[in-house]
Amino acid sequence: MIRVVVVDDQAVVRAGFRTILESEPDIQVVGEAADGADAVSVARRCRPDVVLMDVRMPRVDGITATARLAGPAVVDPLTVLVVTTFDLDQYVFAALRSGASGFMLKDVEPEELVTAVRVVAAGEGLVAPGAMRRLIVEFARVGWPRATGPLPDLTARERETWLLVTRGLSNVEIAAELMVSPSTVKTHVGNLLAKLGCRDRVQAVVLAYERGVVRPGLP
Structure with a gap:
């Protein structure tokens, strides 16, 4: 059973995601949160397999919450799947840098959302191809952050x-x-x-x- 916590500031979105996910025999929604602060609290208490995380929320946003749950400094990180309207592409990139295991757009078909949850629960990161293309186009326009340092030898x-x-x-x-x-x-x-x-x-x-x-x- 894949245990999921759903985080979104809109109750109707949370209800919709719960209905989609719990229609599957191998997925159970074990908690909900309406903002990033509650998301961190609920997720730490429930220890789900996947946290379905919105980006733009009151009090604490999804990026900050993701960093607290899955960031590089977290000893026992949780798996976070960001689901966004994609109206601010740089927020999505920041969420990935904060430790998210993937992202999807909110307008995906129900079966795609279910597949995404299963994929990240299995330990594989997931980037929706269409969303990745849009992300690349946006950063081609505004510029991409650059990091330095040696890379390992690859075949x-x-x-x-x-x-x-x-x-x-x-x-x-x-x-x-x-x-x-x-x-x-x-x-x-x-x-x-x-x-x-x-x-x-x-x-x-x-x-x-x-x-x-x-x-x-x-x-």
Whole structure:
């Protein structure tokens, strides 16, 4: 059973997410919160498998709450999936840097939301491909934060895999691009994340842009 806490300042949105998720036999909503402060309290008490987190909320926003639950300084981080209207792209990027394992848009189909919850609960980061494209376009316009520091030695295939991950491709799609099996891609992704010191694919995408491995606006 995948245990979920739903965080959104709109009661109707929380009710809608609860209805969608609890219609599935393997998902249970164990808590709700209307702002980031309550989200941190509820999530720490319930210890869910996934926190479904809104971004713009009163008192404490979703970015700050995500950092408190899943940030680099958190000893035992929770898995946070940001669900946003995407009206402020830089908020989404900040949430990913704060430790979120993925993000989806609020207008996704119900089955896509369910799939996203299952994916991040299984330990895989998730970036909606359409949302990633929009995020890249936005930061191509305003500029992308750059970080410095040495990167680990990667094999040619690991680097290829990293670049395809930044495009938001799934293992099956990467396998088709590289003409290998999905299980081989899974191995490459696992090795890549271990070398980069990233918890999941989302962190690997953020790192790629921070270090200039890929640049917004370029294929």
